[in-house]
Amino acid sequence: MREVALVSPRSVAGTSRRERPSVTPRYWAFLSYSHKDSETADWLHGALEKFAVPRSLVGNDSPHGPIPARFSPIFRDRQELAAASDLGHTIREALAASRCLIVLCSPDAARSRWTNEEIIAFKKAHPSGCVLAAIVDGEPFASELPGHEGEECFPPALRQKFDSRGRPTGKRAEPIAADLRPTGDGRQLGLLKIIAGMLGVGLDDLVQREQQRRHKRLTTIAAASLTGMVLTSGLAVFAFEKRDEARDQRREAEGLVGFMLGDLRQKLEPIGRLDALDAVGSRALAYFAKQDKSELSDAALAQRSKALTMMGEIAQTRGDLEGARARYAEAMSGTAEMVRRSPDDPERLFEHAQNVFWIGEIARERGQLDQAEAAAREYKNLSYRMTSIDPASVRYRMETQYSDAELGIVYLAKRRFPEASRQFKAAVATIERVAAAEPNNREYQLNFSKSLAWLADAQWSEGKLDEAIAQREREVDLLTRLSKRGRDVEYLEQMIIAHQALGRLFASRGESKEALEHLNAAVSVAENLIPSEPDNMRWVEYAASSKLALANTLLAYGSKEEAGVQARAGCDMVSRLLARSTQVTYWQEVNRDCLAVRAELALAANATDEAASLAGQLLRSTQAVGKGPSLDDRYKLAAAQRLVGDVADRQGDRARALQAWQAGLATLPKNVTERPRELGERVELLKRVGRNAEARAIEARLAAMGFRRSI
Known part of the structure; x- marks a missing residue:
C-alpha cells in the first residue's frame, strides 16, 4: 500500500527551521491540478478545509509551523490559464506563500503546461518544501513503457529531483503518492495520507487519533441517546x-x-x-x-x-x-x-491476494502484459508474506504455487520461454505432491491439470514437441479419471483445451489420425456443455476455437467439405461472441482464425473474389494490432500478408503476390527466439519469394525437433 512521501530529496520530518521559506506563509497548501480534474479538486479542497485536526495535535510544532485546528486557507487557482504566457504574479506569490504543494496527478495533469510550471515554481521557492502527490487517474512512470505514454499521471517536474537551490538535476525522482482511486487507497484513506504529510506525523498515528475521536463522538451520541430515552x-x-x-x-x-x-x-x-x-x-x-x-x-x-x-x-x-x-x-x-x-493477518493477505490476481488476469486477457506482470509480482509477494507468517499452512503454501504459475503464464505471454518452463516445472512438482496427498481435493486436482497444460505450452514454445505431447497426455489421462467421479464443468472445460492442444501437437508432428481424434473430442465435449447454459460465453469460445482448429486441420489433409461444415459452425459462434463484446482480445483472435480458414476454403474452391475479400478483412483486422510491440501479433500479420499474396497469385497477379509476401517477410522480427510454428511461417514466406536455401535450413531445424507440418 502506498505511503505519502515527499518528492524533494529531504523528507518533511527532516526539514529544519532554517530551511523554511523566507516569505511569510499565508496558505497551508497550494492545490495544483488540471482543470479537467476540477471535480476531485472541489472535493479535496472542501475536505481539507473542513477537516478538524485532533485536539491532541493542535498547537504542536510541525516542520511547517504550529499545527492549526483547521487547514485554512487552501489556495486554489480557479482560473483557466490557456491564454496566458506566464503563471502570473498572483500565482507565483501564492506558491511562495504556501507551506505545501498538493498535486492532483492524472494524464491530463501530466500533459498540463501550467501544472508543471506550478511544481517548478514551488520547488524554486521551497527547495526542501513539502510536495504531496495524489493520484486521480493513470499510472506513475507509464511514460517509460513503450505504448503506454498516454497513461502517465506524474507531470515531468514531479519525476525529477531538484537541488538545494531549486534547480532541476535531471535525476529520476520516485515520488510515492496517496492514491485517491477506489482501486488504491480510496478517498478517505488518501485524504488522511495527505493530511499526515502536511502535519509531519505518521499515518498510523493520525488514523488512531481519528478512531479515538470517532469513539468519543459515538460515546457522546450514546450518552445523549440514553438521556433522550430516559426523558x-x-x-x-x-x-x-x-x-x-x-x-x-x-x-x-x-x-x-x-x-x-x-x-x-x-x-x-x-x-x-x-x-x-x-x-x-x-x-x-x-x-x-x-x-x-x-x-x-x-x-x-x-x-x-x-x-x-x-x-x-x-x-x-x-x-x-x-x-x-x-x-x-x-x-x-x-x-x-x-x-x-491488520497487516500481519495472513487470512487478510490471502483475501487481498485473490483480487490482485484477478485484476492481473483481466489485464492479461486484454493484452496489457506489463500490468499483468506487475500484478503477478504483487500476488507473489503477498503469497510469500502469508507463508512467512504461517509456514505450516498448506493453504498458504499453495498460494505460493499459484503465484509462481501465474508469473510463468505472464512470462510465456511475453515470450520468455525458458523462464516460463522453469516456473511451470517447479509448480508441477509442488502441486503433484499435494494432489497425491489429497486425491479428493477438487481444487488441487484442477490445479495439477492446469499446471501440466502450461508446462506443455512452454515446452512446445521451446521446440520440445515430444515433451509437450507427453505432458498433455498426462493431463488428458488425469482429467479422464476425474470426470468419472461425476459431472464437473471445470474438468470438462479443461478437457476441451487439452484435447484441442493435443490435436494441434499431433498435427505438427504429421500424425493426422491422432490429430483429428483429439480435435473431434474437443468439439464433442464443448457441444455437450453449451445446452446446459447457452449464456456461458466461455463455453461458446471453447467450442468456436475447437471447431476452427478442426476445420483448419481437415483442410490441410484435403477434407474440404467437412472442413467447410466445421468452419461455418465455428464462425457462427464467433459472431455470437462479438455480439456480446468486441473488447475481449482472445475473441478478436478467434475471429481472425475464422476469416483465415474461410479465405483458405474459398481459395481451395477457386472462389478467388471471395477469398480476396476475406483475406483483405483479415489483413485489416490484423494490422490493427500488428503495428504494436507484440511479437506474436507481427507473426499473425505476416501470415495474413502471406494469404493475401496467395490469393493474388491465384488471380494471376504475380507482382502483387510478391509484394505481399515480401511485406510479410519484412514484418517478421529479427534476432528473436521463435516458436516452431513461427519458424514454419518464415519457411512458407521464404519459399514463396524463391529463397529456398534459407527455407530448407529452417526446415531441417524443425525436422530435428520432430515437426513435420506448420499447422
Whole structure:
C-alpha cells in the first residue's frame, strides 16, 4: 500500500527551521491540478478545509509551523490559464506563500503546461518544501513503457529531483503518492495520507487519533441517546426497533453472502448455474451498497469483498471484462482496507491476494502484459508474506504455487520461454505432491491439470514437441479419471483445451489420425456443455476455437467439405461472441482464425473474389494490432500478408503476390527466439519469394525437433 512521501530529496520530518521559506506563509497548501480534474479538486479542497485536526495535535510544532485546528486557507487557482504566457504574479506569490504543494496527478495533469510550471515554481521557492502527490487517474512512470505514454499521471517536474537551490538535476525522482482511486487507497484513506504529510506525523498515528475521536463522538451520541430515552420512552422504543431492524438486515445480508460463498456455490458451480449465484449476490450487495465502508465491521467488510470477488468471476465468465474489473477493483479496495487494519493477518493477505490476481488476469486477457506482470509480482509477494507468517499452512503454501504459475503464464505471454518452463516445472512438482496427498481435493486436482497444460505450452514454445505431447497426455489421462467421479464443468472445460492442444501437437508432428481424434473430442465435449447454459460465453469460445482448429486441420489433409461444415459452425459462434463484446482480445483472435480458414476454403474452391475479400478483412483486422510491440501479433500479420499474396497469385497477379509476401517477410522480427510454428511461417514466406536455401535450413531445424507440418 502506498505511503505519502515527499518528492524533494529531504523528507518533511527532516526539514529544519532554517530551511523554511523566507516569505511569510499565508496558505497551508497550494492545490495544483488540471482543470479537467476540477471535480476531485472541489472535493479535496472542501475536505481539507473542513477537516478538524485532533485536539491532541493542535498547537504542536510541525516542520511547517504550529499545527492549526483547521487547514485554512487552501489556495486554489480557479482560473483557466490557456491564454496566458506566464503563471502570473498572483500565482507565483501564492506558491511562495504556501507551506505545501498538493498535486492532483492524472494524464491530463501530466500533459498540463501550467501544472508543471506550478511544481517548478514551488520547488524554486521551497527547495526542501513539502510536495504531496495524489493520484486521480493513470499510472506513475507509464511514460517509460513503450505504448503506454498516454497513461502517465506524474507531470515531468514531479519525476525529477531538484537541488538545494531549486534547480532541476535531471535525476529520476520516485515520488510515492496517496492514491485517491477506489482501486488504491480510496478517498478517505488518501485524504488522511495527505493530511499526515502536511502535519509531519505518521499515518498510523493520525488514523488512531481519528478512531479515538470517532469513539468519543459515538460515546457522546450514546450518552445523549440514553438521556433522550430516559426523558422519552417512546423514542427509546423506536430507537430499539430501528436498531433491531438494522441488525436483522445485517444478519440477513451476511447470512446470504455466507450461504452464497459456501453451500450454494459448491452446489451450483459444478453444474454451471451462474444465474442463481448472480441473483443472490446482487441481493447481498444491494444491502452493502447502502453502508459506509469505513464503518463496516471486519467481518462485514470481508463478506462484502468476497461477494464482490465472486460477482467479478461471474461477470468474467460471461465475457463482461469491464464489469468484472470493476467488481474486482471494488473488492480490492475493501481487502486493502482489511490489510491496513491488520497487516500481519495472513487470512487478510490471502483475501487481498485473490483480487490482485484477478485484476492481473483481466489485464492479461486484454493484452496489457506489463500490468499483468506487475500484478503477478504483487500476488507473489503477498503469497510469500502469508507463508512467512504461517509456514505450516498448506493453504498458504499453495498460494505460493499459484503465484509462481501465474508469473510463468505472464512470462510465456511475453515470450520468455525458458523462464516460463522453469516456473511451470517447479509448480508441477509442488502441486503433484499435494494432489497425491489429497486425491479428493477438487481444487488441487484442477490445479495439477492446469499446471501440466502450461508446462506443455512452454515446452512446445521451446521446440520440445515430444515433451509437450507427453505432458498433455498426462493431463488428458488425469482429467479422464476425474470426470468419472461425476459431472464437473471445470474438468470438462479443461478437457476441451487439452484435447484441442493435443490435436494441434499431433498435427505438427504429421500424425493426422491422432490429430483429428483429439480435435473431434474437443468439439464433442464443448457441444455437450453449451445446452446446459447457452449464456456461458466461455463455453461458446471453447467450442468456436475447437471447431476452427478442426476445420483448419481437415483442410490441410484435403477434407474440404467437412472442413467447410466445421468452419461455418465455428464462425457462427464467433459472431455470437462479438455480439456480446468486441473488447475481449482472445475473441478478436478467434475471429481472425475464422476469416483465415474461410479465405483458405474459398481459395481451395477457386472462389478467388471471395477469398480476396476475406483475406483483405483479415489483413485489416490484423494490422490493427500488428503495428504494436507484440511479437506474436507481427507473426499473425505476416501470415495474413502471406494469404493475401496467395490469393493474388491465384488471380494471376504475380507482382502483387510478391509484394505481399515480401511485406510479410519484412514484418517478421529479427534476432528473436521463435516458436516452431513461427519458424514454419518464415519457411512458407521464404519459399514463396524463391529463397529456398534459407527455407530448407529452417526446415531441417524443425525436422530435428520432430515437426513435420506448420499447422
